[in-house]
Amino acid sequence: MHGLGNSYIYVDMFKEQLKEEDLADLAIQVADQHKGIGSDGLILVCPSEQAPVKMRIFNNDGSEAKNCGNGLRCVAKFAYEHGYVQEKTFQIETLAGFVEATVELNGAQVERVTVDMGAPILAREAIPMLGTASDQVVAEPFALDGATLDVTAVSMGNPHAVMFVPDITEAPVETVGPKMEKDPRFPEWVNVEFVEVVSPTELHFRVWERGSGITQACGTGACAAVVASVLNGFSNKGEDVTVHLLGGDLIIHWREDGHVLMTGGAEVICEGVYYR
Numbered sequence: 561m562h563g564l565g566n567s568y569i570y571v572d573m574f575k576e577q578l579k580e581e582d583l584a585d586l587a588i589q590v591a592d593q594h595k596g597i598g599s600d601g602l603i604l605v606c607p608s609e610q611a612p613v614k615m616r617i618f619n620n621d622g623s624e625a626k627n628c629g630n631g632l633r634c635v636a637k638f639a640y641e642h643g644y645v646q647e648k649t650f651q652i653e654t655l656a657g658f659v660e661a662t663v664e665l666n667g668a669q670v671e672r673v674t675v676d677m678g679a680p681i682l683a684r685e686a687i688p689m690l691g692t693a694s695d696q697v698v699a700e701p702f703a704l705d706g707a708t709l710d711v712t713a714v715s716m717g718n719p720h721a722v723m724f725v726p727d728i729t730e731a732p733v734e735t736v737g738p739k740m741e742k743d744p745r746f747p748e749w750v751n752v753e754f755v756e757v758v759s760p761t762e763l764h765f766r767v768w769e770r771g772s773g774i775t776q777a778c779g780t781g782a783c784a785a786v787v788a789s790v791l792n793g794f795s796n797k798g799e800d801v802t803v804h805l806l807g808g809d810l811i812i813h814w815r816e817d818g819h820v821l822m823t824g825g826a827e828v829i830c831e832g833v834y835y836r
């Protein structure tokens with residue numbers, strides 16, 4: 561399945577059994593575009609004791625992340641269309657906690673999903689990010705390879721470093737992305753995002769994802785971009801912001817009560833049997 565071109569191989573853990581020790585290797589293998597299926601990683605759609613469904617997400621380097629916005633919309637579609645949940649609004653468990661998904665139907669098919677992603681985490685030590693004491697990291701100068709970049713750090717259950725650029729087509733995704741991703745100032749590494757502000761309600765976005773590199777879209781990253789845009793005074797809380805990603809658009813809304821809502825599509829590409 562994919563959400564705006566951010567594709568993962570989804571395994572139905574209501575039916576399948578996989579060994580915990582095999583998961584990292586399996587993610588690397590299925591994601592390989594030459595010897596596997598080809599994807600940005602692996603997502604397990606699992607039973608949960610406290611919600612109708614639980615998501616586990618592995619990047620294409622085998623690392624497990626705590627959250628994935630595009631994955632959540634696809635898991636919501638999968639769970640609803642496979643009958644694992646009957647309500648249109650339901651909880652999904654992730655390693656970062658619980659979120660609430662609401663599906664929009666076209667006949668029996670889920671066409672769009674809104675996920676209440678909860679409140680962003682802004683405290684530096686919770687991102688986590690090393691450095692001088694401050695409650696929040698907003699437009700903080702970050703020296704890298706002789707240049708200084710202004711970084712705003714946001715966690716949506718996973719860490720994001722957001723930088724604003726005047727022209728998204730010139731954003732140094734391939735050069736700055738991999739260097740900042742593994743910079744020791746981010747002890748758990750970081751997803752790296754570049755954002756061009758078109759207007760308070762419209763952003764262009766590019767990402768270098770932790771553990772996967774350049775992807776077509778990153779849902780948690782789009783949420784982090786809008787939070788960063790508000791923190792930097794470019795956008796406003798309580799308004800829909802359209803984020804243009806390589807693979808399409810997301811609508812992100814940072815509500816006055818602190819919760820971030822993400823709305824967008826989710827698509828099935830194919831279903832089948834994987835031989836290892």
Ligand SMILES: N[C@@H](CCC[C@H](N)C(=O)O)C(=O)O
Binds near residue numbers: 718779
């Ligand atoms: N593509 C995802 C995020 C996947 C995990 C991320 N690479 C990480 O390691 O935190 C999204 O849509 O949010």
